[in-house]
Amino acid sequence: MIKIALKILTTLFIILSYQIFAQEYDEERYNQVIKQLKLNASKVESQFYTEKKMPYAEGSYIIVVPVLKEKEGNDYYLLQNYVLITDEKGKIKNQFFDPEEITSDAIMLQGFSIDTGFYNLNSTIRAFGVSASYRGSSSPNPYSSSDISMYYPMGKTLKKVLNQYPLVKSGGEWDMACTGEFYDDVSVIILDKAKINGFANLKIKTEHKTTINKEINGECDQKETSKISYKTLKFNKSVYK
Numbered sequence: 001m002i003k004i005a006l007k008i009l010t011t012l013f014i015i016l017s018y019q020i021f022a023q024e025y026d027e028e029r030y031n032q033v034i035k036q037l038k039l040n041a042s043k044v045e046s047q048f049y050t051e052k053k054m055p056y057a058e059g060s061y062i063i064v065v066p067v068l069k070e071k072e073g074n075d076y077y078l079l080q081n082y083v084l085i086t087d088e089k090g091k092i093k094n095q096f097f098d099p100e101e102i103t104s105d106a107i108m109l110q111g112f113s114i115d116t117g118f119y120n121l122n123s124t125i126r127a128f129g130v131s132a133s134y135r136g137s138s139s140p141n142p143y144s145s146s147d148i149s150m151y152y153p154m155g156k157t158l159k160k161v162l163n164q165y166p167l168v169k170s171g172g173e174w175d176m177a178c179t180g181e182f183y184d185d186v187s188v189i190i191l192d193k194a195k196i197n198g199f200a201n202l203k204i205k206t207e208h209k210t211t212i213n214k215e216i217n218g219e220c221d222q223k224e225t226s227k228i229s230y231k232t233l234k235f236n237k238s239v240y241k
Helices: 002-016 027-037
Strands: 050-053 060-072 076-087 092-097 102-104 107-120 126-136 143-154 157-174 180-196 199-216 219-233
Touching: 027 060, 027 076, 027 092, 050 107, 060 107, 060 126, 076 107, 092 143, 102 107, 107 143, 107 180, 126 157, 157 199
Parallel strands: 092 157
Antiparallel strands: 050 060, 060 076, 076 092, 076 102, 107 126, 126 143, 143 157, 157 180, 180 199, 199 219
């Protein structure tokens, strides 16, 4: 029982490590952004509003503004995001309305995080990521996931070059006591030296873990296997595939 509890805690830790949610934000900057976008505050799902200072652009902030398209109770959302770059006071410098719809229902949206890692796609372009994280509501069938979209500034807008690529996926099925099987797939993005169409290839390194628990002589026995796989995404003049 202790081992299975540790397994669940480990899975949750892996997922939470990818969820750096910005629950606090500058209210003055928020109000300025909403005013410029001409949005009614009731249409902004403020619990998911996220901002992060750009470490490589002085006085600039990346902001995700979730616009509510549909809502039923507290369990169902349909969102679309504005992804912005603003100055310190919230004046919009780059604006992009992402057409991708994000749904939160049985698999619940937990929030967004902004990744300002070293995504230097070539000598002049540095991208950033916006990750969405989700969690299932079933205890016998635990599930969590996180995916990333990638953007870079282009003129007064943003260019989206990666769409909702899965970085973390964990799940399983168990009897709530011991017996069950779990999987954890955790990926990292590595910029390759090789380029296609002037953009660096994205090398995806994924660690796949499988854990099987069985009750043997009154004890919960755990066996874990792990393997690494690689996948390369190439830029096809529009997006990475």
